[in-house]
Amino acid sequence: MNIVEVFKVLGNPTRLxxxxxxxxxxxxxxxxxxxxxxxxxxxxxxxxxxVGLSQSTTSTYLASLQRAGLVTAKRMGGWTYYKRNEANIKKLIELLGKEL
Known part of the structure; x- marks a missing residue:
């Protein structure tokens, strides 16, 4: 997990x-x-x-969160479902404790 990339993703208030x-x-x-x-x-x-955004912007934001390892995606039929990746979020918190 790249902390700089995670911070870039979370630096956007809507993604956060x-x-x-x-x-x-x-x-x-x-x-x-x-x-x-x-x-x-x-x-x-x-x-x-x-969140009140367009579908394309929402999808782009979710893809960023997924690349950062903060959410997981699941395809079901023609739809994609997202949820938090709690294991990676926990790792990030632990990593921050060591780095900061």
Whole structure:
């Protein structure tokens, strides 16, 4: 995990908000027709609606979070679902404790 890249990704307030809101998806995103938010994650459409951005911008932000290792993606049919990568977030917190 590259700390500089993670900070670049989290330096954008909307990407940070998406990551924070994925901690409690039922509270921050509209209900979705398919998939369980805890098991499968949150559909891109629900995230888009929750943050009020275009689909393309939302997808770009989610891809950045995924490349940084902060979220995982799961394809189900024609949809992609995202959820926090808690294991990597924990590693990042531990790494920050050692580096700072």
């Amino acid at each position: 908000a998406i990551l924070q809101n994925l901690r409690e998806p039922e509270k921050h995103f509209p209900p979705q027709d398919e998939g369980d938010v805890t098991i499968d994650g949150v559909c891109v459409g629900s995230i888009q609606e929750g």
